[in-house]
Amino acid sequence: DTAVSQTPKYLVTQMGNDKSIKCEQNLGHDTMYWYKQDSKKFLKIMFSYNNKELIINETVPNRFSPKSPDKAHLNLHINSLELGDSAVYFCASSQQNYGYTFGSGTRLTVV
Amino acid sequence: GDSVTQMEGPVTLSEEAFLTINCTYTATGYPSLFWYVQYPGEGLQLLLKATKADDKGSNKGFEATYRKETTSFHLEKGSVQVSDSAVYFCALSDPSQGGKLIFGQGTELSVKP
Numbered sequence: 001d002t003a004v005s006q007t008p009k010y011l012v013t014q015m016g017n018d019k020s021i022k023c024e025q026n027l028g029h030d031t032m033y034w035y036k037q038d039s040k041k042f043l044k045i046m047f048s049y050n051n052k053e054l055i056i057n058e059t060v061p062n063r064f065s066p067k068s069p070d071k072a073h074l075n076l077h078i079n080s081l082e083l084g085d086s087a088v089y090f091c092a093s094s095q096q097n098y099g100y101t102f103g104s105g106t107r108l109t110v111v
Numbered sequence: 112g113d114s115v116t117q118m119e120g121p122v123t124l125s126e127e128a129f130l131t132i133n134c135t136y137t138a139t140g141y142p143s144l145f146w147y148v149q150y151p152g153e154g155l156q157l158l159l160k161a162t163k164a165d166d167k168g169s170n171k172g173f174e175a176t177y178r179k180e181t182t183s184f185h186l187e188k189g190s191v192q193v194s195d196s197a198v199y200f201c202a203l204s205d206p207s208q209g210g211k212l213i214f215g216q217g218t219e220l221s222v223k224p
Contacts, residue, residue: 031210033211033212035212040216041149041198041216041217041219042214042216042217043155043200043212043214043217044214045211045212045213048209048210048211055209056209056211090154090155092155092212094210100145100157100204100212101157102147102154102155102156103154104153104154105153105154
C-alpha cells in the first residue's frame with residue numbers, strides 16, 4: 001500500500017529519556033514534515049525537509065532533532081524528554097504543495 | 112504571518128441536519144485551501160481542497176468554495192450522518208511560506224441519531 005507509515009504508534013517513557021520516532025513514505029514525494037498535535041487538538045508544524053535538506057524549523061527546542069537519511073525517511077529524535085512533550089506527533093509528505101498525506105500519528109506520553 | 116481561523120466547537124447536530132463550519136484565512140501569497148478530517152483515535156485525512164479563487168472542492172457530500180473576496184473557505188454538508196462525527200480542520204498552504212500546512216484550531220462535530 002502507498003502510504004506514510006510511522007512507528008511506534010504509542011510511546012510511553014519517563015522524563016529525561018531519549019526516544020526516536022520513525023517515518024517512511026513510499027509515495028515518491030520530495031517533501032516531508034513533522035507536526036505536533038497538542039491536547040487541545042491544535043496542529044503546528046515542527047520541521048520540513050525537501051530532498052533530505054532542512055527547509056523549515058519552527059522555533060522547536062533543540063532537544064528535537066530531525067534526521068533524513070534519504071527523501072523517503074524522516075525520523076524525529078527527542079533528547080531529555082519533558083512532560084510538556086506529551087502530544088501526538090504526525091509525519092506527513094507532500095509533492096509540490098498540493099498533495100499532503102499524513103501518517104497515523106505517534107502518541108507520546110511522558111511520565 | 113499566514114493564519115487560519117475556524118468557528119469554535121463543539122458543534123452538536125441531529126442526524127440529517129445542515130452543517131456549516133466557518134473558516135477564514137489571512138495569507139500574503141496565493142494559498143491553496145484544504146479541509147482535513149480526524150476521526151476519533153485516527154490520523155488526518157484530506158476531505159477536500161481548492162487551489163485557486165472560486166474553485167469548489169467537494170467530497171462525500173461535503174463542499175467548500177474558495178472565496179478570495181471574503182478570504183473564506185466554509186465547509187458545508189446538506190445532511191449529516193452519525194458517521195460524520197469527527198474533528199474538522201481548515202488549513203492553507205502558501206508557497207511563499209515554504210509550502211507548510213497552517214491549520215485552524217479544529218472544530219469538533221458530534222452528530223446525534
